[in-house]
Amino acid sequence: MPPEWYSALWSTPRQWELALPVVLALVLTTVIGLEREAGAKSAGLRTHTLVGVGSAVFVLISKYGFADLLGQENIALDPSRVAAQIVSGIGFLGAGLIFVRQDAVRGLTTAATIWLAAAVGSACGAGLPLLAVVATAGHFVVTRGLQPLARATRRRRREPPMLRLRYTDGLGILRTVLERCTGAGFAVAQVSVERETFTDDGVRVAALTLLLQGRGDLAGLAGELAELDGVRSASTGDDGPRDDEEL
Structure with missing residues (x-):
């Protein structure tokens, strides 16, 4: 051929x-x-x-x-x-x-x-x-x-700063909390309102979780916020392990 x-x-x-x-x-x-x-x-x-x-x-x-x-x-x-x-x-x-x-x-x-x-x-x-x-x-x-x-x-990495608050709703406390976080050297990355409950006397209480960014004094900030009028509790913590992609 x-x-x-x-x-x-x-x-x-x-x-x-x-x-x-x-x-x-x-x-x-x-x-x-x-x-x-x-x-x-x-x-x-x-x-x-x-x-x-x-x-x-x-x-x-x-x-x-x-x-x-x-x-x-x-x-x-x-x-x-x-x-x-x-x-x-x-x-x-x-x-x-x-x-x-x-x-x-x-x-x-x-x-x-x-x-x-x-x-x-x-x-x-x-x-x-x-x-x-x-x-x-x-x-x-x-x-x-x-x-x-x-x-x-x-397991060893540093978890992002997390702040949990319970406060009386309707007093403008959230605005003050955000200002205090910024003044303490943190940036608020996420705000999550988890639930609202009522006390025996009919007062509405909100539960709030703030995801922060920064390296300020988180414990000091929590103590400062706990002293605000209307804030019932302030604590630090995290939401548990984050959902990362598996290899």
């Missing part, structure tokens, strides 16, 4: 060799996907594997897919042009995995592993198998090996 008959179908004779990087990307991203699948994440085995294999194929196309055109006059190709689009293009897939539930961001780690799977596949397609293997090993170091360190850090 003369070459001109199938030149459009077979642009380079190295296609069997180019299948090896795709197979390597398949193996490495399957390993990453299995780890995500075991953790019951929203993107598991098939997603990570397809992303890795697709990235490898795109890089190979970018490098070798237009080799038959290089011999023609006035044609110059940039082998990185297709591969460069993987970095930005994979962001759309990762963005679909991120969502917010009860003011907590979920899916960030899974979106990052999708990005890493694309990088591993790209490294395989670019002829950098050692880099791809190291990146795959790094995935397990981060997602599994750093979990104890992350938990220890969460």
Whole structure:
């Protein structure tokens, strides 16, 4: 069969060799996907594997897919042009995995592993198998090996200043409380009215939680607010553990 008959179908004779990087990307991203699948994440085995294999194929196309055109006059190709689009293009897939539930961001780690799977596949397609293997090993170091360190850090980190108040409603106390917090060096990040109750004599009492930002004297501020007319109690504390994303 003369070459001109199938030149459009077979642009380079190295296609069997180019299948090896795709197979390597398949193996490495399957390993990453299995780890995500075991953790019951929203993107598991098939997603990570397809992303890795697709990235490898795109890089190979970018490098070798237009080799038959290089011999023609006035044609110059940039082998990185297709591969460069993987970095930005994979962001759309990762963005679909991120969502917010009860003011907590979920899916960030899974979106990052999708990005890493694309990088591993790209490294395989670019002829950098050692880099791809190291990146795959790094995935397990981060997602599994750093979990104890992350938990220890969460236990030791300083909780945001929290102030709880119970005061008689209708006396304009909230405005005074906010002014005192600002004067003590704090910024009020969140105000939450938890409940309103009535005393035996019909006085309405409000329960308030203030989430503060700053490094002022929180205990001193609580003592100062407790002395205000109409303030029944003032205490410091937190709402318990915060809902962080799992690795």
